[in-house]
Structures are given as structure tokens and as C-alpha cells.
Amino acid sequence: MKLEFSKANAPRYLAVFVIILGVIGLFAGDIKNNASKNIDNKELALIVESKVDHITVDDLADWLIQGRADFRLVDINEEKEFNDYHIPNAENIKMTSLLDGGLGKNEKIILYSTGGIHAAQAWMLLKANGYDNSYTILGGLDAWKDRILFPSLPAGSSAIDSINFEKLKAVSRYFGGSPQESASAAAPSTATLKRELPKLSSSGGDGSSATPAKKKKKEGC
Numbered sequence: 001m002k003l004e005f006s007k008a009n010a011p012r013y014l015a016v017f018v019i020i021l022g023v024i025g026l027f028a029g030d031i032k033n034n035a036s037k038n039i040d041n042k043e044l045a046l047i048v049e050s051k052v053d054h055i056t057v058d059d060l061a062d063w064l065i066q067g068r069a070d071f072r073l074v075d076i077n078e079e080k081e082f083n084d085y086h087i088p089n090a091e092n093i094k095m096t097s098l099l100d101g102g103l104g105k106n107e108k109i110i111l112y113s114t115g116g117i118h119a120a121q122a123w124m125l126l127k128a129n130g131y132d133n134s135y136t137i138l139g140g141l142d143a144w145k146d147r148i149l150f151p152s153l154p155a156g157s158s159a160i161d162s163i164n165f166e167k168l169k170a171v172s173r174y175f176g177g178s179p180q181e182s183a184s185a186a187a188p189s190t191a192t193l194k195r196e197l198p199k200l201s202s203s204g205g206d207g208s209s210a211t212p213a214k215k216k217k218k219e220g221c
Contacts, residue, residue: 054136071108109134116140149177
């Protein structure tokens, strides 16, 4: 099921990508001097602006529920953060090990970090070295937690919003999340409600639903 991305969070995620454009400016000079590949600065800016270089957490959740195995999901957070919680089916590869982490240039690679900035830097690194089929998750792990694990229905929402929220609740529970039932002004705010991260299980996002096994690492050209 493909779900509509929350408009309320759009300004925060847009701000993240404004920062990413700044990162591009910092690294573009070094990348152009890199013998691996010459990347046009304007082309990079257009890629980020058009959002063709990333996917939403809604899309990712949908793919995981479908059991799709045509992509590699890479968490570039530190090992402790990864062990505390990571998106089901993700593998942990540090930034410094990205180019020798067994990723194939012919594979679809989806990168994420906690807020998205480090993933954007990792995307730049891969792009500069010929990994053209790489993407980042819009909003990173923070967006996954807000949208998938702990979705909420604001007070005064429309009937359509309520219907969409029912779909989000089903997705949230699939991954072991806790939908935030703050549907009235009298209810506690989302920040005060329970946001306990689900325990990870090799059997699936919520410990009961199977997710595809990690793909065998392979090289490509």
C-alpha cells in the first residue's frame, strides 16, 4: 500500500536537503579532482532538487512488506546506534568502509543515517565512484520513526486523514511500532506518548512477519 507523505513534516525534510546542497558545495571541488569520476555540480544540484535521488519511508515500508529483494538497504550509523535499532533488513556499513563493503555498482543501493546528512555524504561518495543506482531515504531514520513507527493523527483531522491514519496504523504495527492515538485537543501531545522502539527480530519487523533475507554481497561494474 503506497501512503501519502505527511505534509506537516515537509518543511523539516526540506531543510535537511537545503543542508545537503551545502554539503555538495563543500565536496564538489574534491570530487571533480577525483580521478574516479567527474560530476557536474549543476547536475548534482538538479538531482537533489528534483528528489530523484531519494525515496520516502512510505515507499520503503511498502517494499519491505512486499518482500522485495531487488535493493540493498544500508545503515551507515555507528555500530552501537545500529544495534540499538535499525530498519528491518538493513545492513551496517560505516562510511569509511563503504567502497570496500561489497556493494555492487549494478545494484540498487538505499542509504540512510539518523537524520539524513551522513547518508547524503555517503551518496556523494558512491556517486563519485560510479555507483549510479544509489539513493537516500528522505528524512533518514528520524522520518522512519516519526512516520512508520509512531504515526499520529492531529486534532481536527479530516475524514480522509482518519482513513489514511488507519492504513498507517496497520503499517506501524507490522513493524512493531506504536501509533500515537492523540486525536483530540484534550489528549496528551505526541511527545508525551509512548515511543518505545520495537525489539529487533530476524523473523521480521514486528517479530512475526517475515522479511527477505539479506542478499549475498556481489561486485558489479
